[in-house]
Amino acid sequence: MIQKNSLIPPGEIVREALSRPTIFKNEEPLSLEWLPSRLPHRETQLRFLAELFRSVIDRPGTTSPKILVTGDIGTGKTVLTQRFGTDITRTAKTLKLNLQYIHINCREFRGSLFMILKRVLQNFTPQFPQRGFSSEELLHILLDQLESKNLHIILTLDEADVLIKAEGSTSLYNLTRIQEERPGRPVRLSLIVIIRELRNLDDLDRSTQSTLQRNVIRLDRYTISQLESILRERVELAFKEGTISEEVVEFIADMAAPAGDARYAIELVWRAGKYADTETSREVKAEHVRAAAQSVYPVMRTDYAQHLNQHEKLLLLGLARTLERTQETYASMGETEIAYKMACEEYKEPYRAHTQVWKYVQTLSATGIISTQPSTAGFRGKTTLLGLPTAPASAIRRWLESSLVRRP
Numbered sequence: 001m002i003q004k005n006s007l008i009p010p011g012e013i014v015r016e017a018l019s020r021p022t023i024f025k026n027e028e029p030l031s032l033e034w035l036p037s038r039l040p041h042r043e044t045q046l047r048f049l050a051e052l053f054r055s056v057i058d059r060p061g062t063t064s065p066k067i068l069v070t071g072d073i074g075t076g077k078t079v080l081t082q083r084f085g086t087d088i089t090r091t092a093k094t095l096k097l098n099l100q101y102i103h104i105n106c107r108e109f110r111g112s113l114f115m116i117l118k119r120v121l122q123n124f125t126p127q128f129p130q131r132g133f134s135s136e137e138l139l140h141i142l143l144d145q146l147e148s149k150n151l152h153i154i155l156t157l158d159e160a161d162v163l164i165k166a167e168g169s170t171s172l173y174n175l176t177r178i179q180e181e182r183p184g185r186p187v188r189l190s191l192i193v194i195i196r197e198l199r200n201l202d203d204l205d206r207s208t209q210s211t212l213q214r215n216v217i218r219l220d221r222y223t224i225s226q227l228e229s230i231l232r233e234r235v236e237l238a239f240k241e242g243t244i245s246e247e248v249v250e251f252i253a254d255m256a257a258p259a260g261d262a263r264y265a266i267e268l269v270w271r272a273g274k275y276a277d278t279e280t281s282r283e284v285k286a287e288h289v290r291a292a293a294q295s296v297y298p299v300m301r302t303d304y305a306q307h308l309n310q311h312e313k314l315l316l317l318g319l320a321r322t323l324e325r326t327q328e329t330y331a332s333m334g335e336t337e338i339a340y341k342m343a344c345e346e347y348k349e350p351y352r353a354h355t356q357v358w359k360y361v362q363t364l365s366a367t368g369i370i371s372t373q374p375s376t377a378g379f380r381g382k383t384t385l386l387g388l389p390t391a392p393a394s395a396i397r398r399w400l401e402s403s404l405v406r407r408p
């Protein structure tokens with residue numbers, strides 16, 4: 001914000017801003033990668049996970065648990081399993097048991113088991129050959145490696161919804177069954193499968209479904225008071241004393257409560273702090289929170305967004321996914337339309353013809369959710385470019401994935 005009457009020369013704004021005091025003590029606990037040592041309201045689930053894996057520690061080689069963790073966006077699926085993985089590895093170490101925890105996000109590997117296994121194998125053999133194997137062969141190679149190294153692994157497949165969508169039943173079937181093909185040998189591969197939508201299990205074969213449904217950990221959306229206590233822990237670590245009141249923390253929890261999403265709450269508090277700092281305020285005020293809420297995911301809050309029809313949402317999802325993948329500012333109409341068609345297939349909607357899709361683009365751009373402009377040099381031919389000016393593509397994607405309903 002450059003004010004007209006600012007006495008600060010334009011070239012000095014950044015230096016001047018950074019020389020001012022900040023209300024943050026340490027921003028790290030508010031970053032999304034941060035792994036908290038305590039998980040309020042998920043301690044029972046953490047304990048339960050420990051119980052499910054007890055025999056892996058007490059009698060290694062005898063059992064290989066297969067656990068399903070499910071819950072909406074921001075309910076702590078990732079953080080719960082990562083905390084568990086870190087803690088059980090530490091315990092195993094003190095017992096001199098060779099155990100590794102490997103956390104894989106399936107989205108990162110486009111839902112390809114082959115790519116996932118390659119990454120897992122590269123953990124042990126950095127020069128692992130690139131080609132020439134099927135994923136089933138890779139699985140056997142992995143088990144051979146574990147045997148020769150006397151190693152146990154707990155493999156977590158995060159966002160396995162993507163794996164199921166990309167490969168149907170086969171991958172999870174193979175993963176859950178492979179050790180049965182090697183009778184008499186110690187079992188060394190345990191699995192934690194994280195899915196957001198329980199109904200994605202319907203796409204699996206009966207036998208894999210029943211294996212996974214045997215041990216389900218369901219994480220409910222957080223309530224206001226739960227969000228409050230999660231926030232309090234973070235705020236204490238991240239903000240200087242006296243810079244954020246109980247009341248403001250409650251206000252943020254209240255705002256995040258409809259989604260029950262801890263990620264949203266944490267992002268809000270961080271951003272509100274940034275607004276406070278920008279104004280050189282000595283504390284975070286409700287007004288900063290409101291400004292933060294305006295800017296975090298505006299698209300999800302506007303009343304209009306609730307009224308988007310299924311196809312407008314699918315188009316938006318296609319665009320968000322494209323931009324998230326390419327990390328570009330704009331996507332071409334052509335690219336977006338392809339991604340839209342894929343989203344239609346995924347949600348079992350017959351896709352609409354180009355002229356109709358073009359109308360959706362017009363409506364979405366009229367509301368300001370997407371921006372359009374004619375193509376510039378660099379894009380072949382003449383096309384319209386589409387952008388998402390109001391929120392990060394990943395946030396829009398997550399929001400749509402949680403709100404879109406698939407046809408039965």
Ligand SMILES: Nc1ncnc2c1ncn2[C@@H]1O[C@H](COP(=O)(O)OP(=O)(O)OP(=O)(O)O)[C@@H](O)[C@H]1O
Pocket residue numbers: 031032033034035036038039040041042071072073074075076077078079080196230262263266398
């Ligand atoms: N009980 C908790 N205590 C402390 N922090 C938490 C708790 N639950 C979630 N968080 C924090 O909230 C954020 C979101 O949690 P997480 O990423 O685990 O959600 P998720 O269920 O995996 O969401 P998604 O479905 O989008 O992947 C993270 O920053 C995480 O550290």
Ligand SMILES: [Mg+2]
Pocket residue numbers: 077078079158
């Ligand atoms: Mg997650």
